[in-house]
Amino acid sequence: MWRKEDWSLLILYLIPCLIFFSAPRTCAVDYTSDCSGGNYSRSSGIGESLTLLFSSLSSLSSSSNFANTTATARANADTTVYGLFMCQGDLPRSDCYNCINSAILDINRSCSNSRSATIWYEFCELRYSDINFFGIPVTEGHFTTNPYEETSSTKPYQVVSTLVQLAPSNKPLMFASNVSNMYPLFAQAQCSSDLSVQNCSVCLTTILAAINGCCVQRKGWRYFTPTCWVRYEPTPFFGNYPNATSPYIVRSQCASYDILSGEVSSKQDSLRSLLSDLQSNAPATGFYKTSVGENSLWMFGLALCRGDLAADSRECSECLGTAGAAIVDECPNKTEGFMWYGQCFVKYSDQNFFGTLDNSNYTYCSRGLVSQEIDQTTSAKALSLIPLAINNSWLFAAGKVAINDTLSSYLLLQCTRDLTSQSCQSCLEIGISQVTDACNQIKGWQYLSGSCTVRYETFPFYNETAAARILELQPEEGRGSSNVNTIAIALPIVGAAVLGVLLCCAWCIWRRRGSKGLEPIDLETVQDRDLTFMDLDTIQVATNNFSNENKLGEGGFGPVYKGVLVDGKEIAVKRLSGKSSQGISEFKNEVKLIAQLQHKNLVRILGCCVEEEEKLLIYEYHPNRSLDAFLFDRKNHEPLNWKSRFLVISGIAKGLLYLHEDSLLKVIHRDLKASNVLLDKGMNPKISDFGMAKIYNLDESEVDNTHRIVGTFGYMAPEYAMNGIFSVKSDVFSYGVLLLEIISGKRNGRAYVEQHGQNLLMHAWELWSANKAFEFIDSLLANRYEADQVLKCIHIGLLCVQENIEERPTMSEVVLVLRSDHITLPQPTQPPNFIKKSSQLENPHSSPMIPSSLHSINEVTESDAIPR
Structure with a gap:
């Protein structure tokens, strides 16, 4: 778009x-x-x-x-x-x-x-x-910037300011360059040597003022006049790089959203503690992940050092210390960020991201050319190292290819160790494909993502001695070959221990489940995902033995209780009785699925319990409960202002985008509604209830069908309610309904039809078509909203609920439009009006819109799931 x-x-x-x-x-x-x-x-x-x-x-x-x-x-x-x-x-x-x-x-x-x-x-x-210009400063010149990357730090400008002060005195070249020790920046200030010190200073300071007025937050700029130059880049452009093992290959990325003002101090404390913990513990094995904080102030983080640093914990610690300080400087008060700093990697977030494949990436191409034959040989070698990397617990491999007597290719592949082998393989394959396309026939390149790195140079940039020691753990590939001299891999043998622990867990769960209990859960789908198997005694103590005082409500799955663990952590416990014939498949689906989904706008599962006749899911607790309480229960809740509503609208869209396109598993939720959106302390939305979700391997333009219709009337797309056809566009339809509910403060249900003679969608459409869209807005907002923003959201909502699947936008398009004020949207068509009679709502299972052969007991409901 x-x-x-x-x-x-x-x-x-x-x-x-x-x-x-x-x-x-x-x-x-x-x-x-x-x-x-x-x-x-x-x-x-x-x-x-x-x-x-x-x-x-x-x-x-x-x-x-x-x-x-x-x-x-x-x-x-x-x-x-x-x-x-x-x-x-x-x-x-x-x-x-x-x-x-x-x-x-x-x-x-x-x-x-x-x-x-x-x-x-x-x-x-x-x-x-033909006119004498010697010694005359010229301050008008040419300016270039990188328009697509920004930094939150003012460090680049500070470094260049220092250089501008130094350059005039550095005769005869009047040249100064700098790499910041704390924050790796590459900067240059230079004058032509015919200028006096004073005129050089005039030229450079004029340029500096121009940069300060427009481009401090750009990642890279260059101003050059006939008499002086000023330049900053986040990657090397001077010195003898890449002919030395420079550690200054840097890539950082920050979240686009800030920590809430009321949480800044606490989360900064948590972040400092987290980074200190990572620096202390990661050097022992080269990798460490942990979390610190309490309630909604948690910070999650991991640290990774390059595999060949296993023999030098001091170097690993120093790198992590510098990277930690640099990411704080680069991403002040941001909810998440990561930094590749030469030989190490640091990542943090206020949401649990462990095990989630992060493909946000950066490709760096070096200088100089190589032949197509050398390029193809190097690419093939990189691909051949992937099996070695994914089949060892360090997810690391390095190798050298002798091209000829004077030239060799050195390669290194590595993933963060919270990933599965499958995720690591996917990350490395994507990286090699992207970097070889972008850096075709270039002598040296590097791919840095949020989950893995791939690097190639024509010089040994890693510790070959350490790699040679690790090599003893694996047979050497191509020994004696003229083309391949060494293959260096890391393979600590811990697989047997991990397998033993998993088998033990499986045996304990089998012993504890009752004869009528849940079928055994496939542990391979949840291993290494930080899903804890909690014992029943712990949950009973936390919930006061599932007392009514602790009960938050009850939905189709079963009752939900608030609990407090012995460490003071608050939890929400969803309970399915072992004697119940309802919800077992949903329970298994949620255990297998949600443990592998990690996003700030998805509810986070903390663990599960399968013991005796109990089946329990344990989630993080959100004191604000669910969105429907704020929208539809006006007596017990303060109405949401427009800023909070737009935060919810945007957050749900990002969560769905993650499910549809960005997660390791591609997921259709199938039951998105207001009661399945929880609100945390900062009113950030969390999509919940994945018991009815479906994993799909289809293109977003394709569809699937089912004879088992699940979901909630009022939110279901017509093609799904009538024929069982579902796709990601089914979720888009549900999102459109929810968006219109958020704007109007009204539920799309029986009461609305009785009051207005039509459903919420048709009412919104008629007001929009009559240029009366402002009459659709919740009266409790009392004109305290951004008119253009509200109208855009109504427009998006009507586009999402169009009857024709092809005319509905994707969630990636929705997110883009929500972020931009300069995109022209197509006109929506009339939404379906398939709920025409209130009598049909009284008994949804008798609706003529759904063939009788597709009915299933207690699956399509008009009831609302109780918030957790």
């Missing part, structure tokens, strides 16, 4: 990037050229002077990174030309020479007969004029 101009901007930005990554450092991208001052006559002699000038500058560039000189032909002062070149201060002389000679060729071609011209490359500049 991008606009045409968005794609144009992206293409304009990517073209120079692609050229830059595919070009050697000695002759990188021509950013721009400036031809001015009019043209000279062929007979004036200036052309001859320029020939002499370029020859002189070419010669000087082989021994210096800066030179300015003049040239005069025919002993005529009128033919004098002035010229200079400037290379990046650290550029090797040979690279400077190649860059300047390329610039001479290009400036002759692009600025033919110009009296004055300047051309800028990635690492050098060439300038000439």
